[in-house]
Amino acid sequence: MSVPVAYQGNTSLAVADWLNKGDNAWQMISATLVGLQSVPGLVILYGSIVKKKWAVNSAFMALYAFAAVWICWVTWAYNMSFGEKLLPFWGKAKPALGQKFLIKQAALPASTHYHKDGTVETAMIEPYYPMASMVYFQCMFASITLILVAGSLLGRMNIKAWMLFVPLWLTFSYTIGAFSIWGGGFLFQWGVIDYSGGYVIHLSSGIAGLTAAYWVGPRSTKDRERFPPNNVLLMLTGAGLLWMGWAGFNGGDPYSANIDSSMAVLNTNICAATSLLVWTCLDVIYFKKPSVIGAVQGMITGLVCITPGAGLVQGWAAIVMGVLSGSIPWFTMMIVHKRSRILQQVDDTLGVFHTHAVAGFLGGATTGLFTEPTLANLFLAVTNSRGGFYGGVGGYQFVKQIVGALFVIGWNLVATSIICVVIRLLIPLRMPEEELAIGDDAVHGEEAYALWGDGEKYDATRHGWYSSNDDTNHDSNKIPSGVTQMV
Known part of the structure; x- marks a missing residue:
């Protein structure tokens, strides 16, 4: 019994001799x-x-x-x-x-x-x-x-x-x-x-x-x-x-x-972890508390820094690069940026x-x-x-x-x-x-969250909640009756 050519080992164009x-x-x-x-x-x-x-x-x-x-x-x-x-x-x-x-x-x-x-x-x-x-x-x-x-x-x-x-x-x-x-x-x-x-x-x-x-x-x-x-x-x-x-x-x-x-993946994680820790320590030293956003920024700078040399450097070098990427971009963002008229x-x-x-x-x-x-x-x-x-x-x-x-x-x-x-x-x-004053609702007619008192309004005459989009004059943006109501 024959099988489709994709499964015929190295006997078909679907699995060429050069394919690994x-x-x-x-x-x-x-x-x-x-x-x-x-x-x-x-x-x-x-x-x-x-x-x-x-x-x-x-x-x-x-x-x-x-x-x-x-x-x-x-x-x-x-x-x-x-x-x-x-x-x-x-x-x-x-x-x-x-x-x-x-x-x-x-x-x-x-x-x-x-x-x-x-x-x-x-x-x-x-x-x-x-x-x-x-x-x-x-x-x-x-x-x-x-x-x-x-x-x-x-x-x-x-x-x-x-x-x-x-x-x-x-x-x-x-x-x-x-x-x-x-x-x-x-x-x-x-x-x-x-x-x-x-x-x-x-x-x-x-x-x-x-x-x-x-x-x-x-x-x-x-x-x-x-x-x-x-x-x-x-x-x-x-x-x-x-x-x-x-x-x-x-x-x-x-x-x-x-x-x-394999070397590249290992070095990537070493550098990212080091950079995150260095950035967090600098936040604690300078601002007296660790910042979650800062930790993410430190993670990113470590990932970025190791990228041009990920498979080319030794593990100790990845740590050094992590120390540098957790401190130098921190310094340019937290110190230099605030003092630079151009960057401001x-x-x-x-x-x-x-x-x-x-x-x-x-x-x-x-x-x-x-x-x-x-x-x-x-x-x-x-x-x-x-x-x-x-x-x-x-x-x-x-x-x-x-x-x-x-x-x-x-x-x-x-x-x-x-x-x-x-x-x-x-x-x-x-x-x-x-649009800058309103944001998503003005630009897209949509909002990220529909929370109580935020994105929905209560109207006693409608006996329920309805989308704030219904207040617009654009019929195409209106939500069909009954879709968002909770009577």
């Missing part, structure tokens, strides 16, 4: 873990960490970005990031939708690394699973980057402007960093190290978020003065999903279920500049110091790479890391500014004052 089922399984699991960081992770975190009146809008900004990136990614952006070279910093735009492309063995065409004399040093990256798995995995990284940018803009960006911003920034900013550092572009060829996105994702989102926040303008004065989280416990739930999902974030970037992925003028809602840009830069720089030669040879295309602490060419590696960071910073400052200016010609970047 373990690698493919781990890559899809890793991609899903990264996706769970966004949906529901950051959707929950954003919806909980903001003021109640912005819970729906903040969560929706994340959800919209996740969906919009998906369509842009498979239509044109994947190959701009990982396809054939168009420019030293950009790939050729084309779709990743046809089965002839998606079922063949994964490959990054521009990733062949050459010696100075033109001979091949390291062959093209060709993981042992189909292109479909690679497209899926990398899409999750692109999605979470846009959602991180949103963290700087919560509580005042016009949702329609955000709907335009997402595809434009993905196309003209994210794809540049991804191809330049990961896809075989000029920084990849030069040997800049970014194991899993300290530069491509975190530094870029932190700089882009701060830049966009400048162009969008600040929240209302009332919101800036007092912006308490509406649900601390749900915020911790979102943060927990973010932490656990980072196993896929860093563990999936060797493109294989190998010993390097730009309203970065969740402090993404500190938690992602500062921590991402710190992680990239320390990777240039702590990259261990044996681990580097397991992963990097440039042979004999090492950090500054290991002598040899290590000092030059540190210089490469700084230059790579400067490129990412400069490109995001310029590209994000141009995108915001162009959108501003078509749609206001900031909500009108009346």
Whole structure:
């Protein structure tokens, strides 16, 4: 009796000779873990960490970005990031939708690394699973980057402007960093190290978020003065999903279920835990009490800092990086920010500049110091790479890391500014004052919670409770009679 070709071992196209089922399984699991960081992770975190009146809008900004990136990614952006070279910093735009492309063995065409004399040093990256798995995995990284940018803009960006911003920034900013550092572009060829996105994702989102926040303008004065989280416990739930999902974030970037992925996952947790504890201790020392929000910020800075070197450093280095990521971003957020006129003028809602840009830069720089030669040879295309602490060419590696960071910073400052200016010609970047005063109900006609005396009203003539939406003049927003009444 015959069975479907998908189950016929290595005797069919469904299970090709090059396919490693373990690698493919781990890559899809890793991609899903990264996706769970966004949906529901950051959707929950954003919806909980903001003021109640912005819970729906903040969560929706994340959800919209996740969906919009998906369509842009498979239509044109994947190959701009990982396809054939168009420019030293950009790939050729084309779709990743046809089965002839998606079922063949994964490959990054521009990733062949050459010696100075033109001979091949390291062959093209060709993981042992189909292109479909690679497209899926990398899409999750692109999605979470846009959602991180949103963290700087919560509580005042016009949702329609955000709907335009997402595809434009993905196309003209994210794809540049991804191809330049990961896809075989000029920084990849030069040997800049970014194991899993300290530069491509975190530094870029932190700089882009701060830049966009400048162009969008600040929240209302009332919101800036007092912006308490509406649900601390749900915020911790979102943060927990973010932490656990980072196993896929860093563990999936060797493109294989190998010993390097194990090192990356272990180092990720070591650094995050250290950073959280250091941040909490500083809060106790300086403010006399531990902050739950502060602990989450310390966790995030640790996760971000280890990301560019997760599978390349030893455990003791992960602890050192955790100490640095728990203290330096704390200092820039709690001390420098309050004394800096420039940072005070730009309203970065969740402090993404500190938690992602500062921590991402710190992680990239320390990777240039702590990259261990044996681990580097397991992963990097440039042979004999090492950090500054290991002598040899290590000092030059540190210089490469700084230059790579400067490129990412400069490109995001310029590209994000141009995108915001162009959108501003078509749609206001900031909500009108009346929407800023009301929040979710004005923007979406929806509220996060229907609590007694808050979101529902009692009318004796109706003999029950009814939604406040019924007070509007928009019939399309009215809830059908009887749906919300409790007689």
